[in-house]
Structure formats: structure tokens, C-alpha cells
Amino acid sequence: xxxxxxxxxxxxxxxxxxxxxxxxxxxxxxxxxxxxxxxxxxxxxxxxxxxxxxxxxxxxxxxxxxxxxxxxxxxxxxxxxxxxxxxxxxxxxxxxxxxxxxxxxxxxxxxxxxxxxxxxxxxxxxxxxxxxxxxxxxxxxxxxxxxxxxxxxxxxxxxxxxxxxxxxxxxxxxxxxxxxxxxxxxxxxxxxxxxxxxxxxxxxxxxxxxxxxxxxxxxxxxxxxxxxxxxxxxxxxxxxxxxxxxxxxxxxxxxxxxxxxxxxxxxxxxxxxxxxxxxxxxxxxxxxxxxxxxxxxxxxxxxxxxxxxxxxxxxxxxxxxxxxxxxxxxxxxxxxxxxxxxxxxxxxxxxxxxxxxxxxxxxxxxxxxxxxxxxxxxxxxxxxxxxxxxxxxxxxxxxxxxxxxxxxxxxxxxxxxx
Amino acid sequence: xxxxxxxxxxxxxxxxxxxxxxxxxxxxxxxxxxxxxxxxxxxxxxxxxxxxxxxxxxxxxxxxxxxxxxxxxxxxxxxxxxxxxxxxxxxxxxxxxxxxxxxxxxxxxxxxxxxxxxxxxxxxxxxxxxxxxxxxxxxxxxxxxxxxxxxxxxxxxxxxxxxxxxxxxxxxxxxxxxxxxxxxxxxxxxxxxxxxxxxxxxxxxxxxxxxxxxxxxxxxxxxxxxxxxxxxxxxxxxxxxxxxxxxxxxxxxxxxxxxxxxxxxxxxxxxxxxxxxxxxxxxxxxxxxxxxxxxxxxxxxxxxxxxxxxxxxxxxxxxxxxxxxxxxxxxxxxxxxxxxxxxxxxxxxxxxxxxxxxxxxxxxxxxxxxxxxxxxxxxxxxxxxxxxxxxxxxxxxxxxxxxxxxxxxxxxxxxxxx
Numbered sequence: 001x002x003x004x005x006x007x008x009x010x011x012x013x014x015x016x017x018x019x020x021x022x023x024x025x026x027x028x029x030x031x032x033x034x035x036x037x038x039x040x041x042x043x044x045x046x047x048x049x050x051x052x053x054x055x056x057x058x059x060x061x062x063x064x065x066x067x068x069x070x071x072x073x074x075x076x077x078x079x080x081x082x083x084x085x086x087x088x089x090x091x092x093x094x095x096x097x098x099x100x101x102x103x104x105x106x107x108x109x110x111x112x113x114x115x116x117x118x119x120x121x122x123x124x125x126x127x128x129x130x131x132x133x134x135x136x137x138x139x140x141x142x143x144x145x146x147x148x149x150x151x152x153x154x155x156x157x158x159x160x161x162x163x164x165x166x167x168x169x170x171x172x173x174x175x176x177x178x179x180x181x182x183x184x185x186x187x188x189x190x191x192x193x194x195x196x197x198x199x200x201x202x203x204x205x206x207x208x209x210x211x212x213x214x215x216x217x218x219x220x221x222x223x224x225x226x227x228x229x230x231x232x233x234x235x236x237x238x239x240x241x242x243x244x245x246x247x248x249x250x251x252x253x254x255x256x257x258x259x260x261x262x263x264x265x266x267x268x269x270x271x272x273x274x275x276x277x278x279x280x281x282x283x284x285x286x287x288x289x290x291x292x293x294x295x296x297x298x299x300x301x302x303x304x305x306x307x308x309x310x311x312x313x314x315x316x317x318x319x320x321x322x323x324x325x326x327x328x329x330x331x332x333x334x335x336x337x338x339x340x341x342x343x344x345x346x347x348x349x350x351x352x353x354x355x356x357x358x359x360x361x362x363x364x365x366x367x368x369x370x371x372x373x374x375x376x377x378x379x380x381x382x383x384x385x386x387x388x389x390x391x392x393x394x395x396x397x398x399x400x401x402x403x404x405x406x407x408x409x410x411x412x413x414x415x416x417x418x
Numbered sequence: 419x420x421x422x423x424x425x426x427x428x429x430x431x432x433x434x435x436x437x438x439x440x441x442x443x444x445x446x447x448x449x450x451x452x453x454x455x456x457x458x459x460x461x462x463x464x465x466x467x468x469x470x471x472x473x474x475x476x477x478x479x480x481x482x483x484x485x486x487x488x489x490x491x492x493x494x495x496x497x498x499x500x501x502x503x504x505x506x507x508x509x510x511x512x513x514x515x516x517x518x519x520x521x522x523x524x525x526x527x528x529x530x531x532x533x534x535x536x537x538x539x540x541x542x543x544x545x546x547x548x549x550x551x552x553x554x555x556x557x558x559x560x561x562x563x564x565x566x567x568x569x570x571x572x573x574x575x576x577x578x579x580x581x582x583x584x585x586x587x588x589x590x591x592x593x594x595x596x597x598x599x600x601x602x603x604x605x606x607x608x609x610x611x612x613x614x615x616x617x618x619x620x621x622x623x624x625x626x627x628x629x630x631x632x633x634x635x636x637x638x639x640x641x642x643x644x645x646x647x648x649x650x651x652x653x654x655x656x657x658x659x660x661x662x663x664x665x666x667x668x669x670x671x672x673x674x675x676x677x678x679x680x681x682x683x684x685x686x687x688x689x690x691x692x693x694x695x696x697x698x699x700x701x702x703x704x705x706x707x708x709x710x711x712x713x714x715x716x717x718x719x720x721x722x723x724x725x726x727x728x729x730x731x732x733x734x735x736x737x738x739x740x741x742x743x744x745x746x747x748x749x750x751x752x753x754x755x756x757x758x759x760x761x762x763x764x765x766x767x768x769x770x771x772x773x774x775x776x777x778x779x780x781x782x783x784x785x786x787x788x789x790x791x792x793x794x795x796x797x798x799x800x801x802x803x804x805x806x807x808x809x810x811x812x813x814x815x816x817x818x819x820x821x822x823x824x825x826x827x828x829x830x831x832x833x834x835x836x
Binding site: 013014015016018019020022023026027029030033034036037038043046072073076079083236239240241242243244246247248250251254255257258261262267297298299300301303304307 | 431432433434435436437438440441444445447448451452454455456461464490491494497501654657658659660661662664665666668669672673675676679680685715716717718719721722725
């Protein structure tokens, strides 16, 4: 009898766990965010800290919440959160003003890839002299990543989205994502080739393919997508069913994010692009009928989902990595290289009156992109030995954590000073 | 090299599929909803139809979308959708006005369980005379379920949430959920006992436990929960971080839904209760500061998630069941029993000036609850033979589908006539 009653209950078991997880994550986000705001810090720093606390309660004998880390459902909500965040950021960004800083953004992105690579190669070559050169190269590649989610969120928290600095950082982050993909394909391809017994062969075809796909997406899909969206909006003007504007906007955002992901780009690049090409005028006919603008309708969705992304990012931080003193030196050196490398970006700003320090600081966080590179470095192996051994992995995780956590206060200090 | 690039891409693969699925489901929902509205039907009927079409494209040689049916992620979004719907419905319902029709709701719920049970037992006893009596009993139990989601949504679509009929139906649905749990526990317990070689033993302890848990939840948890929520709101009044009202309301809804699910009740009962006990006044201090009321902030969330529930409900309908002529007779008889059984409900209305037909029609849809009962009937077996054989399962699925799809037009016709 009890089993039968459980039969009905088990229908809800999975849902119950996810709901409970969402409650814990969201309450943690708001408490952490409030604490950060009281300490005159951006709210996102508190959300990250709340995640780190919730994820490491096992250290003080409370391992009950550890299941939150491995929940695929919460992870999905978090991914939807960061996609909605970048869509929202795109909505707040004027495309023509972004294109106006296009050259600066492109140069910033390239400098922000070259400098961290050189410094990263140097650091591992000094700290791990007995390692083969491709280990240094993969470390160098890992340092190029930029996690635009953190910076975009801090700029929102600080109400600085309208500044030219913000536009340059966002534009550079899009270019950076494409460059990162190319570098990953080249470096991982060379390592795989060495692992297969060949030399460090450089195949140009896959690289050309990535460049082509990215270019096709950024130019073609966005404009075609915009045409489709605008026409869908026109057709839907005669619709009587409720909620059409928001659902069409969300579908447009998700479709471009999915397309970007399908092409191997980050889904958030697609979401940002979707928001970017939507103009306020597109919805004029709807607003005349008293329907609120999409930028406003999207806020309740971002209020619930965006904090989940940052709490879950914090949840994945395992404070044990700080326990191994052997990696602290390497981790510190990598972090310094990561920070200085992105400061070089600032020199790429050719527009006048723009804070180069702000741009450089905005490019610092490695976030989830750095973790993905680290994960691939751990998975690739040459002659049975993984490219990244456990201490290098730990050092990279510490670097990702420190660059992510230092950005909100640094960025706030830089923007406050202006 | 290609594998390595895929390593990065695979991070997004799962997300890409879910995003794509959401786009298809949401666009289908809006197109179906619009078609229904044009045909002067509630939008929800079009969402169900859109799901049925999307789920049966394999019949016309397009099986590509069949993966939508088995996506656990989309299912989770749908469950969150129906939870938010019932929370929203609870927000729109005044608790004191609901309690004012409490006696009617209680009698309606009891009649709506007894009458379908008697009719259901009779139908299977006539159509399947060679089956043992516990098969008839389980069929009878399956006919008692009420899926309040459909009715609540139709009442919203028709702007009839403020009527006494709506309150009686919603109140009865809550009582019905508890009664259904008790019946399931009793009947499934008897079948398990027979299957184990014993007689039709009736254990009272688990039944008493269910009643106790349900009572404790409905009275205790809701009032304690309300106290906690009100106090959280008071503390959060001094918060400077954004989005506190909506996040607290969502957390409160999800927490009570999770608690209900954990106790074996339907999570939507918890969500409805959470919305019910929130009063407009609770947010007075926030609204004085220009923050929109929760009932308004929740709308963008329901606009995106609620249609997913109804499209996914339609997606699960396998039109093949209509192909087997052998079950059509039994299915038709069960459907008639299911409809007439709930019409008897109307006689339970003791308030004056209330349409008994409207209450009876509102209780018709069996929806996902009927499918859960059917699934348990298929899973339980006596002497190696499942209680529900494949033709009985098909007949039950047809009954669930027909009662669910007939409710929106019937309910609209009844309310239009008044």
C-alpha cells in the first residue's frame, strides 16, 4: 500500500527536489545580494559568494546541499538565466552605438587574446619547466577566455550599460568568443595530432570552417533572423491571444541562442545578438495598444533566472583547491598573468575619452569559459598522460575563481572614480 | 581537432536541444491559441490541439519532433508552468470567499468521487465481465480524478475567476485531490495484498496517515507558511537589492508546492494554497514604493511557462489509440460514465444562484491525474497479470483525452449562456 502511494508521489519526487533547490538558490541569491549591496558592492558578488557558501557547507559538516551541484535541472535553469541576461543586455545596447566602437572592440579582443597567451605560456614554462611545450600552449589558450556574463551583470548593477566602455567590452567579448573557439580548435587539434603519434600538425580546414560559421552567424543569421522576427511581429499584430509579444521575443532569443550553440559558438553570443537587433520601434504598434515593451516584460523572467546562474557558478567552487599549498604559487602566478594580460587590452581602445582601465578590468573574468577550457585540457591526453594534471587543474580553477570574484569590486571602483 | 571543438560545443548540446524544443512548443502554443480564439474557443484548447498535432507528426511521415515527448527538461518546464498557473489562480482567489463556499465545495468533491466510482465499476463490469472485481474497482478509482489545471485555465481565459462557480470548483478540486489520494492508497493496497496471496485486506494506518498529512498541510503548513512569508516580507522591506518581492513570492509558491509533493499531495495543491493566502495588503509597503503587485509581476512568467504545460499534455496523446476499434466501445462508455459521474457533483451545490451545470462541467477533465492513476493500474499486477491490460489502458487514455478536450468548449458554452 505504501509503495502504491509512493507511485503517485514519485511522479512529483523529481519536481519536489528541483523546486526545493530553486528555493534554496533563490533565497541564497537575495540574501547574498543584499549583503553585497550593503557593503557597497554589486549584487552579483553576493550571489557568487552565496553559491560558494552553499556549495561548501560540507566543510562544516553539512553535506546535505551537495546534491544541488549535480542537478542537471538547476544547471539548465542557470543556463536559461545567463541567456536571458545577455538578451536583456542586448536589448539595452544600441546596435549602431556598438558598431561605432567596432574597431576598438576588435583590437581589444585581439590584444586580450595575444597578451594572456604569451604571459600564460611564460608562467607555466617557468613553474613547470619539465612539462612538454604543448602543456604550456594549452595553459596559454586557457588564459584567453573571457566570461562576459559577470561583467555584463556588474555593468547592469552599476547602471553603466550606456557607457562607451560597456559597449567596447561587450563587442570585444563577442569577438573574443570567436577567437577563443579558433584557438581551442588549433591547440586541441595539435595536441590530438601529437597524441596520435604525428607531429604538431596544423589543419587549416576546420579553422576556416569555424571562422566562416561565426561570420555567417553574426552577419547572416542575425539579419535574416531580424527580418523573420519583424515579420512575425507584424503578423501577430492582429492576434487576439494574450502574451504574444513576450513569447515571440523569448522564442527569437532562444532560437538565435540555439543556433549559435549549434554552430559551436556560445549560446549567450546568440542571445546578445538577438537583443541587440531588436529596436524599441519594432514594438510601436503593440505599445500603442497598451502592451508593455519587451525590455520591461523580460524583467520578471531575469529576476528569477539570472541569480540562479551566478549562485550555481559559485556552487561549483570547491574550496579544497586552496588547501594544497603546492599549487598556490602556480595559481597566483597564473592569476597575475590573467589579470595583466587583459590590462593590455586597454591599449587597444582607439576612441577618445574612454577609460582604458575600465575596459581592461571588464575583460578580466574567466568564469565558465575558463572552466570549459580547463575541462578539455584535463580530458585530452598524450601517451596516456593528461595534458593538465591535477595540480594544474587546481591552479586553473583558482585562477578562474579569483578573476571572477575580483571583477565586481574592481569594476565598481573604476567606474566610481570616473 | 573536430572532436576537441565538439568538446566545447557539447557543453551546449543539451541546452541547444531544450532551447529549440521550447521555441517549437511556444510558437505552437501561440498559433494554436490564436486559432482557438478566432474560433471563439478558450486559448487553452488550441494549446492542447497544437500539442496533439506536434506529437503525431510521425503519422504523416515527420517523426523528427518525437524527441520533444521524452524530454525531461521540457517536462520540468511544463510542471513549473502548471505550478505557476495554480499560484496565479490562488492569487486571484479570495480565501474568505472560497471558505464561504466551503460546504458546497466539500459536498461537490465527495459526490464527484462517489458517482464516477459507481458508474466506472458498472461500465467495466458490463464490458469486461470475465475480469476480476479488483479490475473494476481500479477502473472506478481512475474515474474519480479531477485535473483542475484545465478548468482553472479556461476560467482565466473566460475572465470568470471571480464567480462563485469558479470558487466551488477550485475548492472541490483541492478536496478531490485528497480524496483521490485516499482512494488510490486503499484500492492499490487491496490489490497489492491480493497479489501477495492475502485477501482484500484494508489497512487503516496508511489511510489515516494520508488524511493526517493532508489536514496538517492544508491547515498548519499554510498558516505557518503565511506567517513566515509575511515576516520575510517585513524583513525584506529594508532590502535594497532588486527583485525581492517577486523572488520571495516565487520561493513561497515553490516551497509550499514542494512540501505538498513531499507529503504525497499534488504540488499544484500547494501552489494554489500559497497563492490563496497571499493578500494584496501584504505588499502594501512595497506598492507604496512603486513596486508592482506580485499578481502583475508573475504574468510574464506564466505567459511563457503555462502554455508549455498544455502543449506538452497534448504532445503525449498518441492518436494510435483511436485506431483499435476493439477499445472504442469501452472508451466511449467510460467517457460517458466520467462525464455523467461529475454532473452529479452539481447536486452538491447548496449555495443559491449558482449554476450547477457549470460546476459539474468544471469537474469533468481528468487530465494528467487520470493518466497517473492509469499508469499505476498498468504497473500493479496480480499473479503476473497487470490489473490494467493494454486495451483497458488505451480506453482510459481515450477517456482522459476526451474529457480534457471537451471541457473548454463546454465550459465556455455554459458560462456564455448565463
